[in-house]
Amino acid sequence: MDKLVISGGNELKGTIKVSGAKNAILPLMAASLLTEGWHQFENVPQLRDIRTFCTLLDYMGAEVDCSETLRINTSDVNRLEAPYDLVKTMRASVLVLGPLVARFKKARVSLPGGCAIGARPINLHIKGLEALGVDIQLRHGYVEAEAKKLVGNHIYLDLVTVTGTENLMMAATLAEGTTVLENVAKEPEVVDLANYLNSLGAKIDGAGSHIITIEGVKELNTPKPYRVIPDRIEAGTLLVAAGITGGEVTITNCIPSHLESIIHKLQETGMTFDIGDNWVTARSADQILSTDVKTLPFPGFPTDMQAQFMALMCLGNGTSVITEQIFENRFMHVSELRRLGADISIDGRTAVVKGVKELLGAKVMATDLRASASLVLAGLAAKGITEVSRVYHLDRGYDRLEKKLSALGAKIERTKE
């Protein structure tokens, strides 16, 4: 197992390119199950989750070329199942449910089970598919879905769910008649999926708003090459890296409008920004100003940036109240940040962060993807050496982060545990 060894205290300076978005490419890979032919995706990040999804598609009988230009052909898919051993390592596997039942009228997908950050049930995915006429049985830890045909319906989602919206949007694409999905997720990754499906001949309107309307079609067209959107969470993480190290960093290949809530919140901490068409320059504050934040669905402040923002607030000039409103257990990084000398108290879904003068390097352990990013950021600012173990969590969602940080002047290296 790998770990990262960080010698902190170096200001980050320079320009770095943002990779494609994990949470965009995963649903696009699932969408490839909706129609035959070679699906080709560009700007694909090198991530462990993508390799897992390639393994899943290969298991189903697809032809997969898992490289920077990702190519998938699902013409010969013959196993309509997502097995527990793959789903347990990556919950996003549940995204094959909608496309499989839409195209093949049958699917067997392992229930994802619990996760470090919360229970994360898929009841809304199931409820939505049932509303489209799918018969769903939960047996032996699997969702067994079957349908003679899918028929459009008006579905109101009790909660804003990203992959729930994506699964139902894909299922409704091949349903008979019109489907209206209300109270849906507005995340840029949902819009990216809708754009790809429409490029295949789907009839989807309203992605990016809280109501999506899908006019079902009999079949989709042959795929055309598609470029995945940049990763706004990786971009946000790099902006915080500039702020927490007292540096100045320019990120390129990003979409600034996807970063508005993150940039606004960082401006409240005293950071300053120049913003271009596809780049952002972030300058650190002379003194980090403590400020409060609540996580919300897009366009609110993303829960996937909460841990990274908390790392910055550890060095704030006062007290910051951080409220996690999306997941019930997303403070696993707190006890590790305390090992670096942070002063944080938790009360349910609220964390109170009292800023300290400095953090001191220590051995810490990653517990989930974004928690590991926050420990790396804190290690960049801490005096002395920080060792972050279990970085396989980080590799799930960051494309060679330590290489990018080194290119900006960080003293960070990957070694074996």
Ligand code: EPZ
């Ligand atoms: C997506 O997860 C992202 N993953 C997550 O990113 C992200 O944190 C999350 O959206 C919120 O933005 C991918 O896109 C692959 P949800 P998802 O369904 O879709 C509850 C990362 O770090 N809920 O929007 O699984 C759920 O428990 C990951 O990259 C139900 O109760 O999240 C949560 O409290 C982590 N029933 C809330 O809704 C359901 O059927 C939002 O979850 C579905 C969700």
